Amino acid sequence: MSRAAVLGTGSWGTTFAMVLAEAGTETTLWGRRSEIAEAISERHENPDYLPGIRLPETLTATTDPAKALAGADFVVLAVPSQTLRANLAAWKPLIPPDAVLVSLMKGIERGTCKRMSEVITEVADVPGDRVAVVSGPNLAREIAEHQPATTVVACSDIGTAERLQAACHTQWFRPYTNADVVGAELGGAVKNVIALAVGIAVGMGLGDNARASLMTRGLAEIARLGAALGADQHTFAGLAGMGDLIATCSSPLSRNRTFGENLGRGMTLAEVTEATKQTAEGVKSCESVLALARAHGVEVPITEVVVGVIHEGLTPEEAAMLLLSRTPKPERYGV
Ligand SMILES: NC(=O)c1ccc[n+]([C@@H]2O[C@H](COP(=O)([O-])OP(=O)(O)OC[C@H]3O[C@@H](n4cnc5c(N)ncnc54)[C@H](O)[C@@H]3O)[C@@H](O)[C@H]2O)c1
Ligand SMILES: O=P(O)(O)OC[C@H](O)CO
Structure with missing residues (x-):
């Protein structure tokens, strides 16, 4: 079984963590606010971002990034794009050496005009083939309600894309691979x-x-x-x-x-x-x-x-x- 850390307990971070957990991936969320982490771990809900959605009991959350990142095969980044650089710099020493870094973010960095995968390779100092992107028609609320959806898992290394595809493939969520990051x-x-x-x-x-x-x-x-x-x-x-x-x-x-x-x-x-x-x-x-x-x-x-x-x-x-x-x-x- 693979293990994922999802960093960010907003609507998409929480929903994608739910998808990973439902696909059988052992998943821990990290968030800044302890009341949200507690609600996810103990009451299986995220009332601020996904009110009324029941989260899987296997999904836990913590405010401690070291706990979330320990042993992660996939490090899934789901914070607002303009905050990625500072957050990732702080997380870098905690990221397992062979982990794949996965961007869920849909922004371009201000000042540098860099795509999120470029920020990741630069700040985490990892080669491009260890960075993947998940992007597609993915309105979080619909996916959390188990409405059918598809997505693209993009990575220059197709073997890595296929591993991530398997880690997030459920009955309702169908990921396709693509090498075009x-x-x-x-x-x-x-x-x-x-x-x-x-x-x-x-x-x-x-x-x-x-x-x-x-x-x-x-x-x-x-x-x-x-x-x-x-x-x-x-x-x-x-x-x-x-x-x-x-x-x-x-x-x-x-x-x-x-x-x-x-x-x-x-x-x-x-x-x-x-x-x-x-x-x-x-x-x-x-x-x-x-x-x-x-x-x-x-x-x-x-x-x-x-x-x-x-x-x-x-x-x-x-x-x-x-x-x-x-x-x-x-x-x-x-x-
Ligand atoms: N919501 C969707 O339907 C959806 C779908 C696909 C992709 N995305 C993308 O996913 C990314 C995350 O979006 P979201 O929908 O989860 O956003 P959101 O607004 O629902 O949640 C953002 C999360 O980041 C946290 N946050 C805010 N500032 C922070 C900081 N400085 N450091 C650390 N954490 C911080 C917030 O507390 C919150 O937990 C965005 O790039 C978005 O475009 C969103
Ligand atoms: O709610 P938006 O506008 O951030 O869009 C959400 C997703 O990106 C849709 O795929």
């Missing part, structure tokens, strides 16, 4: 920015044509950036690309889409931030995605207006007009 990570991070745009459109009362247009042209942005960064284009037609984009942009469960919807309805950034209790990665990552795209000479007009609305005082109406008044183009260019 860059594509899986870009799909996950950039779709959050596109979901903010779709949310803004929904909040403005725009129709299904506008939503479909943003999703499709959003996928073109993801694919163009992916091409510049060496990703496999097939990944973007798959679960970690189109699949996650559709789920996130369509679901009221998405924190990113909901954040955008509130902005589109006319709430101020401060009001929306105050109302958002969980992590909406696109809010911070949109600036890093834009910087990354500019550094590679890639046009990302939807991302640009999302940055404009969130960080530069552009109104949703001005954002819509900016997109619609762009120079006419062929549908497929620059790829």
Whole structure:
């Protein structure tokens, strides 16, 4: 039996730990707050992030990272992307030497524009083939309710991807392997920015044509950036690309889409931030995605207006007009 440590007791960390435990992997969660760790270990619930969900009795949690990490074959990282570097630096001495580090995170680091797997290889000082990424249409609440879902387990070493696939494969959760870590990570991070745009459109009362247009042209942005960064284009037609984009942009469960919807309805950034209790990665990552795209000479007009609305005082109406008044183009260019 393999053993996993899941670091982060938020909605996805807890849900993925539940999936691992249900797949027969011995799993311990680490979280900062003792009341949540106690609720998971003793009452088998996480009332703050997954109210009403019964967690497996075999799943335990601790506030002691050494306890969670002891003997782990998989070290699963599920903290907000912008906190990964500092957290991982503190955990590094406790990580077993042969453990595989697994990112559940869908963000790009501010300042460095690095993907999470890049932050992991750098901070933990491990080779790329010991880092895996899980990304796909994975709204945590649905998975915790045992609704069927699929995902992508990406690792440059396919044997490692297959071991992780086996460790998280359940009756309801079906992971596929993929060797394209860059594509899986870009799909996950950039779709959050596109979901903010779709949310803004929904909040403005725009129709299904506008939503479909943003999703499709959003996928073109993801694919163009992916091409510049060496990703496999097939990944973007798959679960970690189109699949996650559709789920996130369509679901009221998405924190990113909901954040955008509130902005589109006319709430101020401060009001929306105050109302958002969980992590909406696109809010911070949109600036890093834009910087990354500019550094590679890639046009990302939807991302640009999302940055404009969130960080530069552009109104949703001005954002819509900016997109619609762009120079006419062929549908497929620059790829
Ligand atoms: N929730 C989902 O449906 C879902 C699905 C797939 C991927 N993800 C990704 O998983 C990652 C984690 O998201 P989540 O949904 O679990 O977020 P969340 O907001 O539900 O939980 C975040 C967790 O991190 C903790 N945290 C906050 N700041 C911290 C810090 N400085 N140091 C350590 N811990 C800190 C919080 O206490 C909480 O336990 C994100 O990158 C997200 O994009 C989420
Ligand atoms: O709630 P969001 O917007 O962070 O999206 C959750 C997942 O990434 C969907 O796959």
